[in-house]
Amino acid sequence: MRKYTPGMFTAAELIEIREKFYYVDKDCYGRERLFLDNAGGSLRLKKAEEAFHRIDSMPDASEHSNSLALELAALEDRGREDIKKVIFNAKSGAIYPSYTASQIAMEVIRVIMENAKGTNVVITMLEHPSVFDAASFYSAKHGMELRVAGVNRETGGVDTQAILDLVDENTALLCCMAASNISGYIYETEKICSGAREINPDIYIYVDAVQHAPHGALDPEKWGADATSFAPYKFFGARGFGIAWLSDRVSTFEHHRLLGKAGDDWEIGSPATAQFAVITEIINYVAELGQKTAPAGANRRALFEAGMKRIADHERGLLEMMLDGVDDVPGLRHIPGVTVQMDGKDLTTRDLILGIEFDKLTCEEAVAEYEKRGVITFERALTSMYSRRMVEAFGSKGMVRLSPLHVNTPADIKRFLQVTQELTATEGEPCDRMTA
Numbered sequence: 001m002r003k004y005t006p007g008m009f010t011a012a013e014l015i016e017i018r019e020k021f022y023y024v025d026k027d028c029y030g031r032e033r034l035f036l037d038n039a040g041g042s043l044r045l046k047k048a049e050e051a052f053h054r055i056d057s058m059p060d061a062s063e064h065s066n067s068l069a070l071e072l073a074a075l076e077d078r079g080r081e082d083i084k085k086v087i088f089n090a091k092s093g094a095i096y097p098s099y100t101a102s103q104i105a106m107e108v109i110r111v112i113m114e115n116a117k118g119t120n121v122v123i124t125m126l127e128h129p130s131v132f133d134a135a136s137f138y139s140a141k142h143g144m145e146l147r148v149a150g151v152n153r154e155t156g157g158v159d160t161q162a163i164l165d166l167v168d169e170n171t172a173l174l175c176c177m178a179a180s181n182i183s184g185y186i187y188e189t190e191k192i193c194s195g196a197r198e199i200n201p202d203i204y205i206y207v208d209a210v211q212h213a214p215h216g217a218l219d220p221e222k223w224g225a226d227a228t229s230f231a232p233y234k235f236f237g238a239r240g241f242g243i244a245w246l247s248d249r250v251s252t253f254e255h256h257r258l259l260g261k262a263g264d265d266w267e268i269g270s271p272a273t274a275q276f277a278v279i280t281e282i283i284n285y286v287a288e289l290g291q292k293t294a295p296a297g298a299n300r301r302a303l304f305e306a307g308m309k310r311i312a313d314h315e316r317g318l319l320e321m322m323l324d325g326v327d328d329v330p331g332l333r334h335i336p337g338v339t340v341q342m343d344g345k346d347l348t349t350r351d352l353i354l355g356i357e358f359d360k361l362t363c364e365e366a367v368a369e370y371e372k373r374g375v376i377t378f379e380r381a382l383t384s385m386y387s388r389r390m391v392e393a394f395g396s397k398g399m400v401r402l403s404p405l406h407v408n409t410p411a412d413i414k415r416f417l418q419v420t421q422e423l424t425a426t427e428g429e430p431c432d433r434m435t436a
């Protein structure tokens, strides 16, 4: 038994869990497949999708006064409360729903940069382009220096000290994600926020938690962040929604709003009622997972935290199996012809995402070969504007990104490893690849 196996779901629990999601082992055409691209959009919770369809099929406007409209308004309010109190564990501040997490990043960074005092902005090399580009654009616009903390190739992350070394009393904004969407590295968010505030108590801190949200509970007030965002489509929910929590001082900055609304209201236009109902279903699901381990009488947030911990524990077991093997099948670290990139040794610092390279296949070729064998992965290629900066930072020419989910079983991982071994049998010359 491996170190993290005891924390994993039992076989019986996994059967129940898998039943709750669509397309776990077959696609919409009934073709068998193993879906390992959850970081691009996760498997969908059936109850969330059903709620979405049920609510969205109604024409009623939640801001009107007929009885169904009032029911929809109540669902929205429940969703808002769930988002603020359960997902974000927040007592203060406001939530900001929008169409995508990218739009949120650009808008919130714009508003912060119009209000913050300072001469520089600190950001990390692994930020998503929506954060990185917004920080670049607005630091240039306001004549501020952009400082970028580089990566640690061994851990797959950015060292806390490397970030804090760039922060000074003139840092207006720090953007630092909760976990990387290329390596899965979990940033030391609380340490980073408190360290930065010690240097400059007035600093604003944006924490993009889009990648981390499906793997661990968020706690922006405790971290000391000013803004934190996630996207439900990567968290068992539906596409077309992104959500942020904003601290009191950010939520009350002048921003685009209908002037009849409160100064800290960031919702613009007709609310997407169905999307709020989706969030409530996601929380119901996670809280139910937490029932088993949470103390008696635990509130909804405590159940949610316990459920997220169970998810993280199971996923850590899967990660270990991917790296070190299942039964007699060797793990990625031990398959000749495969290199695990960003292979931090401490698995507690990693979400279930990893990047590999093949000696004799480019990442695009490998992804195509995986798909021929029923395994869906994703290429983090140098040609992609979403990947290039990070792939280069790790000294790679492109990686296959693997992002399973807690619904996956040890048998799934075994099958994936067997297919990987098959891919290394490819004839041919080593492909041109820089070494890390």
Ligand SMILES: Cc1ncc(COP(=O)(O)O)c(C=O)c1O
Pocket: 039, 040, 099, 100, 101, 102, 103, 128, 130, 177, 180, 181, 208, 209, 210, 211, 231, 241, 242
């Ligand atoms: C870490 C991270 N941040 C932000 C985003 C942007 O999210 P959205 O697609 O909702 O704009 C993504 C999407 O891949 C992401 O992985």
